Amino acid sequence: MTRLTLTVNGDPRVIEGPATLADLLRQLELDARMVVVELNREIVRRPRLAETEVQNGDSVELVHFVGGG
């Protein structure tokens, strides 16, 4: 086990590694169907979340739809 320090939505977050993006969503209790994931400014499509491992220092953005005009 290693500890990975990520930046998630602009804030530092330490998680246990190795971990994939799907693991990260699970830890954050997020439904993968409801969010879009960007890893180091590249969009990671839903089918690839479970195979994409996060590395120490990675920057992750988790976005969804909110009210807007």
Place this chain on the structure above:
Amino acid sequence: MATTIQEQTLIDPPLAVGGRSFRSRLLVGTGKYRNNAEMVRAIEASGAEVVTVAVRRVDLDRSKEEGLLYHLDPTRYFLLANTAGCYTADEAIRYARLGREAGFNDFIKLEVIGDRDTLLPDTAGLISATKTLAAEGFQVMAYTNDDLITALRLEDAGAAAVMPLASPIGSGLGLLNPYSIRTIKKRLKVPVLVDAGVGTASDACITMEQGVDGILMNTAIAEAEDAVSMALAMRYAVEAGRLAFLAGRMPRREVAVPSSPTTGML
């Protein structure tokens, strides 16, 4: 009023944008509502099929169910992601790609804002982002000002629809320059929808009377004291304005002309 809707359907073809067609010419936003229940009822009352949404970070410290998809059925409404709050073409392109990845459609309501006070568009950034996104297969619906040349450039850049403002976003000042809007509508081949500035039903009606293909609004409904009633009023106003445009108004005269016969008087 159900007959009104049926009659309109008979004489008015649906709104066609980017290969899709919509019965309602009223498009509504989902921002600024007091609560989600009111938003859902207002959107229902508006009869809108196209509903705009914003792309934002998930707030990891708050309830996970604040996302709009927990409240609005994406199989019932056509979700139009926007790039609101973006100040550069690159930023808007990034948001557009994220919006598309949410997985509903290739449409984007493109905003590239140029000024924080007026929220007027950065037209150079807008045209450049439109080019890039259209080349990536997006159906770009571009929010712009009421300038004909920008509207023409956006059409050339590949916009699926051009959406000039009636007045600044959230101002509720109504249609400030009907002449510009009419000119843009006359000159463009792609649909022209007025986006932003409508304050109340009469504004929506007058805007549709200019011949535009539709109206996108948010604040006028969301900030009304009774959002649901205003949504219904807007629905009727858009229909009334559209029908009046199609009907063709009488000429304006500077003199009175009696409506009753002048002959046969005692």
